[in-house]
Amino acid sequence: GAVVSQHPSRVICKSGTSVKIECRSLDFQATTMFWYRQFPKKSLMLMATSNEGSKATYEQGVEKDKFLINHASLTLSTLTVTSAHPEDSSFYICSANRGSTDTQYFGPGTRLTVL
Amino acid sequence: RKEVEQDPGPFNVPEGATVAFNCTYSNSASQSFFWYRQDCRKEPKLLMSVYSSGNEDGRFTAQLNRASQYISLLIRDSKLSDSATYLCAVANSGGYQKVTFGTGTKLQVIP
Numbered sequence: 488g489a490v491v492s493q494h495p496s497r498v499i500c501k502s503g504t505s506v507k508i509e510c511r512s513l514d515f516q517a518t519t520m521f522w523y524r525q526f527p528k529k530s531l532m533l534m535a536t537s538n539e540g541s542k543a544t545y546e547q548g549v550e551k552d553k554f555l556i557n558h559a560s561l562t563l564s565t566l567t568v569t570s571a572h573p574e575d576s577s578f579y580i581c582s583a584n585r586g587s588t589d590t591q592y593f594g595p596g597t598r599l600t601v602l
Numbered sequence: 603r604k605e606v607e608q609d610p611g612p613f614n615v616p617e618g619a620t621v622a623f624n625c626t627y628s629n630s631a632s633q634s635f636f637w638y639r640q641d642c643r644k645e646p647k648l649l650m651s652v653y654s655s656g657n658e659d660g661r662f663t664a665q666l667n668r669a670s671q672y673i674s675l676l677i678r679d680s681k682l683s684d685s686a687t688y689l690c691a692v693a694n695s696g697g698y699q700k701v702t703f704g705t706g707t708k709l710q711v712i713p
Contacts, residue, residue, distance in 0.1 A: 530705035
């Protein structure tokens with residue numbers, strides 16, 4: 488069964504609004520979660536590493552003020568796309584390591600469309 | 603040079619065929635290797651981890667060549683349901699470290 492959930496699965500919003508996406512680990516604690524973005528027919532691109540109780544680590548070229556990450560508990564990380572624009576339309580996927588392994592389990596993804 | 607490189611394909615193969623994908627990685631310190639499968643508009647799902655000794659799971663065989671820095675995935679007796687994009691992934695060390703994904707290889711199995 489699923490080990491990581493995401494909500495919402497799909498969101499359509501107007502340009503300039505902010506959108507919050509939740510990522511939850513089910514039945515396990517995740518001190519670290521990862522946020523990816525995937526454009527159509529492109530690879531997964533890591534945006535940031537979400538660390539419980541501390542600041543997220545952003546990849547080069549990802550604006551931390553644009554993509555706000557909060558990892559307030561051991562089972563929940565949120566990504567907020569602030570002042571979304573059409574170019575932010577993408578498939579956003581989170582993942583978490585279950586146990587002390589490198590294997591990442593992915594959430595089902597959130598498809599964001601900004602009009 | 604990209605950290606992880608794959609032939610994007612697509613690979614169009616008939617049912618029952620054997621198909622092989624390769625993936626090269628640039629960091630010789632890489633420790634962990636994986637193959638994921640991603641269906642259209644879905645999240646990636648772990649297919650198998652790749653071990654130095656090679657490993658097999660039914661029709662799927664994964665191998666690692668550290669000297670040449672590549673991993674491979676062999677699919678025997680292809681099924682229509684194998685049609686998907688296959689992503690290789692590499693982690694540089696144990697623990698909660700960043701995993702880098704290749705761009706994926708698209709496989710289309712034709713009846």
